[in-house]
Amino acid sequence: MSRMTESTPDRPRRITIHDVARAAGVSLTTVSHALNDRGVLDPATRARVKRVAAELGYRPSVRAQRLQSGRANCIALLSSMPFAVAGGTSRLGFMMEVAAIAAEAAMGRGLGVVLVPPLEGAGGLLDTLDIDGAIVIEPIAGDPHIARLRERGVSIVSIGREPLTDTPVPCVDLQSADTARLLLAHLHGHGRRHIGLMIGAAPRQSYVETERAYREFTQAMGLPCHIVKAAEEHGEAAGADACAQLLAQMPALDALCAPVDAFAVGAMAHLQALGKHVPDDVLVVTRYDGIRARSAQPPITAVNLHLERVASLAVELLFAHLSGDRSRDVITGPAPELVVRASSTPGV
Amino acid sequence: MSRMTESTPDRPRRITIHDVARAAGVSLTTVSHALNDRGVLDPATRARVKRVAAELGYRPSVRAQRLQSGRANCIALLSSMPFAVAGGTSRLGFMMEVAAIAAEAAMGRGLGVVLVPPLEGAGGLLDTLDIDGAIVIEPIAGDPHIARLRERGVSIVSIGREPLTDTPVPCVDLQSADTARLLLAHLHGHGRRHIGLMIGAAPRQSYVETERAYREFTQAMGLPCHIVKAAEEHGEAAGADACAQLLAQMPALDALCAPVDAFAVGAMAHLQALGKHVPDDVLVVTRYDGIRARSAQPPITAVNLHLERVASLAVELLFAHLSGDRSRDVITGPAPELVVRASSTPGV
Numbered sequence: 001m002s003r004m005t006e007s008t009p010d011r012p013r014r015i016t017i018h019d020v021a022r023a024a025g026v027s028l029t030t031v032s033h034a035l036n037d038r039g040v041l042d043p044a045t046r047a048r049v050k051r052v053a054a055e056l057g058y059r060p061s062v063r064a065q066r067l068q069s070g071r072a073n074c075i076a077l078l079s080s081m082p083f084a085v086a087g088g089t090s091r092l093g094f095m096m097e098v099a100a101i102a103a104e105a106a107m108g109r110g111l112g113v114v115l116v117p118p119l120e121g122a123g124g125l126l127d128t129l130d131i132d133g134a135i136v137i138e139p140i141a142g143d144p145h146i147a148r149l150r151e152r153g154v155s156i157v158s159i160g161r162e163p164l165t166d167t168p169v170p171c172v173d174l175q176s177a178d179t180a181r182l183l184l185a186h187l188h189g190h191g192r193r194h195i196g197l198m199i200g201a202a203p204r205q206s207y208v209e210t211e212r213a214y215r216e217f218t219q220a221m222g223l224p225c226h227i228v229k230a231a232e233e234h235g236e237a238a239g240a241d242a243c244a245q246l247l248a249q250m251p252a253l254d255a256l257c258a259p260v261d262a263f264a265v266g267a268m269a270h271l272q273a274l275g276k277h278v279p280d281d282v283l284v285v286t287r288y289d290g291i292r293a294r295s296a297q298p299p300i301t302a303v304n305l306h307l308e309r310v311a312s313l314a315v316e317l318l319f320a321h322l323s324g325d326r327s328r329d330v331i332t333g334p335a336p337e338l339v340v341r342a343s344s345t346p347g348v
Numbered sequence: 349m350s351r352m353t354e355s356t357p358d359r360p361r362r363i364t365i366h367d368v369a370r371a372a373g374v375s376l377t378t379v380s381h382a383l384n385d386r387g388v389l390d391p392a393t394r395a396r397v398k399r400v401a402a403e404l405g406y407r408p409s410v411r412a413q414r415l416q417s418g419r420a421n422c423i424a425l426l427s428s429m430p431f432a433v434a435g436g437t438s439r440l441g442f443m444m445e446v447a448a449i450a451a452e453a454a455m456g457r458g459l460g461v462v463l464v465p466p467l468e469g470a471g472g473l474l475d476t477l478d479i480d481g482a483i484v485i486e487p488i489a490g491d492p493h494i495a496r497l498r499e500r501g502v503s504i505v506s507i508g509r510e511p512l513t514d515t516p517v518p519c520v521d522l523q524s525a526d527t528a529r530l531l532l533a534h535l536h537g538h539g540r541r542h543i544g545l546m547i548g549a550a551p552r553q554s555y556v557e558t559e560r561a562y563r564e565f566t567q568a569m570g571l572p573c574h575i576v577k578a579a580e581e582h583g584e585a586a587g588a589d590a591c592a593q594l595l596a597q598m599p600a601l602d603a604l605c606a607p608v609d610a611f612a613v614g615a616m617a618h619l620q621a622l623g624k625h626v627p628d629d630v631l632v633v634t635r636y637d638g639i640r641a642r643s644a645q646p647p648i649t650a651v652n653l654h655l656e657r658v659a660s661l662a663v664e665l666l667f668a669h670l671s672g673d674r675s676r677d678v679i680t681g682p683a684p685e686l687v688v689r690a691s692s693t694p695g696v
Contacts, residue, residue, distance in 0.1 A: 059500070073476045074422070074462060096444045103463035107470065112477050114422060114460040115451035122455065128421045129460050130478065151407070153362050291639055 015058045024052040072130040077102055078116035078145055079137035082233040094288050095137055101311035109319050123148060133318045141203035157318045159310055163205040170321060170329045172313045176206040179303050179336040180213035183257050183285045186338055192255035192283055193223055196246040198263050201229040210259055226250045230263050239266025259287035265296050283344040298342035306334035363406045372400040420478040425450055426464035426493050427485035430581040442636050443485055449659035457667050481666045489551035505666045507658055511553040518669060518677045520661045524554040527651050527684040528561035531605050531633045534686055540603035540631055541571055544594040546611050549577040558607055574598045578611050587614025607635035613644050631692040646690035654682040
């Protein structure tokens with residue numbers, strides 16, 4: 001027997017369709033037809049069944065309604081970004097910021113948002129969730145979550161384009177090339193000419209675009225080009241290691257562009273441990289304007305990605321696809337804006 | 349037809365139990381019994397159905413499995429604390445911190461967490477969600493969400509005791525009296541003798557316990573007792589207004605205990621606008637150690653409620669009740685710890 005109908009001393013037994021049928025002296029099918037205004041029924045019988053149901057306090061089960069409507073009224077929110085990056089010690093990262101806004105936007109459309117944290121077991125959980133759609137944050141190339149959900153026929157949109165494919169899932173584009181150019185121009189505008197780039201090793205669109213923008217920028221400006229890659233799952237420690245590699249390649253490093261906030265914080269700690277001053281010796285900038293960037297010492301210059309708008313657009317796009325409107329596949333997100341902080345404000 | 353089985357050019361039609369039955373030349377019931385290892389079947393038929401299902405690439409529908417198991421594999425997380433308090437401009441409040449941890453703990457038990465934001469429409473959404481259980485954050489007396497869920501027979505636990513009832517839902521107690529005593533002793537220890545209290549007007553257990561602890565403390569110490577209440581839905585503005593009321597009652601105010609972070613920030617802004625220095629003229633302390641307390645100017649002394657542990661305990665307690673183990677009804681949460689910041693460190 002289902003847990004939902006279980007009876008306990010302090011929880012009265014749920015009134016079921018069986019109780020209504022018994023009390024009204026009709027079949028289960030008649031009750032169902034009467035309450036759902038379907039089938040061919042004597043109007044008096046229909047009225048009587050409805051009255052009996054009301055008297056008994058019968059409420060249709062959510063699960064039965066769901067089976068009838070074919071809708072789960074739920075979407076999943078997931079990310080393949082490891083918690084070392086997506087969360088951090090306080091766990092208040094990018095994903096949870098998107099979650100808060102997406103939950104609000106989805107509720108306005110009668111949809112709940114189920115969180116699927118980027119941890120081992122996410123795939124297994126996903127397989128057991130009854131969902132209409134999913135929002136995937138910054139998918140990697142060949143994202144396993146997307147593959148699993150596609151196989152089930154679940155509608156998917158991504159925040160950040162699915163990389164390295166000609167047929168990405170519908171997405172809200174994060175404008176990562178623009179973000180990279182904004183950060184690089186800021187560093188260059190402070191007279192820095194030895195700008196290193198640190199990105200993640202996973203195949204994500206934001207890294208692909210950032211690397212391309214950096215190569216174009218350094219070439220156009222006649223600057224040295226040094227790129228290091230760090231493993232997302234090692235978070236701040238990977239940022240520190242990658243910073244050591246970068247300094248070995250580029251001892252005159254005077255500016256660091258590290259779009260992953262965990263990497264930026266780890267790299268900054270490494271620079272400071274070497275006795276280098278941030279920002280006087282090395283400017284440091286990052287992308288996600290979260291609690292890590294804001295609470296670092298010094299606070300780190302970041303980019304306002306307008307996540308509120310991005311998350312709302314993602315819910316809107318998913319809702320359109322769920323409703324059969326497939327006219328839009330890529331929505332251009334809002335233009336990124338620089339949030340200048342002490343880590344790139346030298347000599348103050 | 350259900351959206352889940354819809355066919356589109358880039359989404360191959362889902363293989364259903366009907367396809368398996370047709371290809372194997374057996375009835376739907378036989379397929380169901382064969383694949384679920386139920387019923388009385390010829391072993392050769394069972395094997396053949398399984399082989400055909402595998403060849404066709406049949407995967408059972410989550411919804412059908414769910415109906416069979418009677419489990420949704422989902423729990424809801426909800427709060428009646430208005431977003432003005434729970435979220436704030438960055439929306440990274442108490443609820444989302446709990447959500448991140450609860451999602452992680454729940455996933456370890458094969459459960460997804462659905463967010464139900466504290467906004468208009470939460471009740472309606474809740475009625476349509478297929479959930480096994482729910483965690484309610486700091487319920488109010490006669491909490492409408494709890495009433496709705498109880499009626500449906502959904503298992504509920506709360507974070508913070510359900511107030512003003514002898515039969516509260518099972519809960520992780522937030523130890524609000526201890527938190528209040530910790531904050532009051534800290535203010536008193538700095539020599540402050542005109543300590544005002546600002547709490548929310550809603551009937552929540554944390555306010556009930558805080559008010560009682562404050563009355564006992566001021567009486568025991570022979571201090572004046574001045575309590576103001578603010579409306580949660582007005583957030584920081586309500587804190588500023590309540591601060592004005594408090595100053596009218598107690599012009600010599602030299603310390604303010606405002607457990608709601610939004611109120612503390614609003615009150616501090618009001619004090620500063622009057623030319624009063626925080627902390628030299630007035631010490632300010634709050635409860636929730638979130639982004640608001642940390643990023644205020646000056647940063648506000650708060651309490652580490654060990655939300656990570658609290659949220660994990662809540663999931664554990666809910667899981668126990670879902671599994672039929674009702675042996676524990678109230679779990680005492682971890683002891684609160686003071687996090688001293690500039691707002692209560694005078695003369696530095």
